[in-house]
């Protein structure tokens with residue numbers, strides 16, 4: 173054991189920076205060598221005196237120990253071996269196989285109370301960097317680095333990620349995985365010594381990508397338990413890692429993932445990382461609210477009421493005809509739909525999914541007068557018109573591929589393995605970009621298109637600029653961002669959905685330039701409950717497309733109740749994915765009633781706080797949205813399966829104002845299942861305080877499995 177006075181660093185006069193905003197403090201020890209380290213990220217300090225800041229920095233200093241370095245290494249913002257860090261380096265690179273060592277030293281600091289710009293330099297490696305840390309208005313910690321090659325030879329960047337230290341008692345990891353039709357399924361594991369690495373190499377985050385990597389106190393849930401998480405705001409390849417070292421440091425880190433040689437900085441050139449964003453909370457809901465709150469403050473955030481959408485895909489698939497689609501539009505208008513979206517199948521040669529991608533001209537064999545008759549019909553019915561596109565993709569069976577085979581991403585003479593019979597266009601190729609941009613502008617100029625459903629149905633596999641060429645994921649992603657920005661600028665008011673097979677491109681990079689995601693291709697409400705809860709860790713509910721399904725779910729074959737489907741869709745951007753022309757009048761009026769209800773509560777959904785209730789009995793799901801001012805809330809009590817308790821025990825309704833009294837009512841009136849008496853609180857006029865609703869709760873109604881009850885809570889004063 174070493175004694176107290178053998179603490180290695182000079183503790184007498186440390187420079188310590190305190191960034192704080194939105195309930196978050198970040199305390200940075202500027203005197204860690206060779207550049208700063210975060211000593212606290214999380215709860216806002218009640219006392220931020222110099223004494224406290226200095227105390228925190230000194231309290232974090234490690235002792236020298238046997239078998240270790242004379243000056244123990246710290247988890248600095250960009251870790252490196254030359255500074256003693258033996259875990260995953262923050263920056264790796266080289267000059268043609270040599271000059272691999274990096275040691276970025278602090279040179280300059282520009283800071284105010286919530287952000288800092290740190291200038292770093294490595295004169296031996298001929299590198300400089302600007303590291304920006306910013307605490308956003310809701311307490312998110314953003315980090316971004318710009319690395320510059322100040323040498324006179326090219327510098328290859330192999331990896332670059334930024335570190336977010338987490339408390340040592342964060343010993344449980346949560347991330348998400350999945351597949352098409354089951355995206356963002358949670359998984360947990362102990363945060364033990366070593367590295368837990370999640371990488372996306374699909375050229376888009378992918379259905380199996382994790383939206384965040386979280387670490388918290390064991391057993392943390394949505395309502396309780398300190399938890400920190402990191403998200404990479406980038407739509408290409410990325411990596412997130414959680415690392416616990418035997419030197420007593422636990423970090424989350426994230427950044428873009430590069431293919432070999434993908435980033436070679438010419439002399440004087442620089443590379444800017446995506447924003448890597450950290451959030452924390454007492455429970456996952458608080459962590460999620462930081463993302464939602466900050467995202468909603470952006471000037472570009474869609475604030476007008478989210479139009480109820482009908483998407484034609486599951487109604488007609490490729491069977492396009494004017495008669496069929498105008499009939500569908502009539503049915504849509506009759507139930508209160510406000511946006512009608514024509515999905516895949518309208519363009520040249522696209523009679524199924526084997527051909528046509530790339531030929532973005534209206535197919536005259538199906539649409540002899542163009543889309544005008546349909547668009548006019550839709551607009552006359554008082555709805556907006558939306559159009560499906562998949563601009564980054566190309567079918568080898570298309571005029572485009574035949575004319576420009578060199579515009580297809582490939583790294584060898586043969587094409588990469590195909591998926592859905594399609595390949596990816598090289599959007600970073602100037603001519604390919606100009607063609608795609610030109611077609612999209614032309615369509616947007618010709619038709620009053622209010623919305624593009626932007627699909628992306630395959631991964632970027634082995635994506636190169638041509639045989640023996642360079643890796644293209646990064647350039648492709650940047651070109652995509654440029655195109656989206658350009659379209660938005662040239663067509664004010666245009667909204668865009670990031671679809672990607674339903675939920676395979678969900679990240680704050682794309683959501684900075686689009687208005688919603690298509691959350692998943694599955695419309696099965698039971699799968700959607702999980703998917704939406706974990707997508708909601710980052711994405712605000714009004715940006716998640718949630719549609720009512722037809723009674724037999726196309727992706728699972730399960731027969732589901734309309735009320736369940738509607739209840740599950742309520743806390744999002746509501747729409748319908750169903751051939752309404754095949755529904756009878758009673759069904760249509762039930763749909764219309766749900767649409768009307770969704771319209772009534774959409775202002776609450778778009779501004780309120782999402783609540784997920786922990787520790788409910790298996791078989792019961794309780795979630796809701798509470799108004800920011802605590803005046804009202806809507807919750808769903810969903811019976812996902814049978815429960816042992818019959819009738820079930822009480823469920824808590826948390827998140828309301830503890831001191832206020834609420835009237836509780838069931839939307840649509842009392843529910844009842846054959847053989848049961850009425851539930852007393854549905855027929856008695858009761859009021860309970862937010863405190864009692866959280867601490868004691870109420871009986872959920874007895875329901876058949878796969879049924880849901882929507883309840884409203886309205887403050888009485």
Ligand code: DGJ
Pocket residue numbers: 485515516560627629671672673674690692693
């Ligand atoms: C995948 C999408 O997720 C679906 O909604 C639909 O647009 C199809 N692609 C069309 O090909």
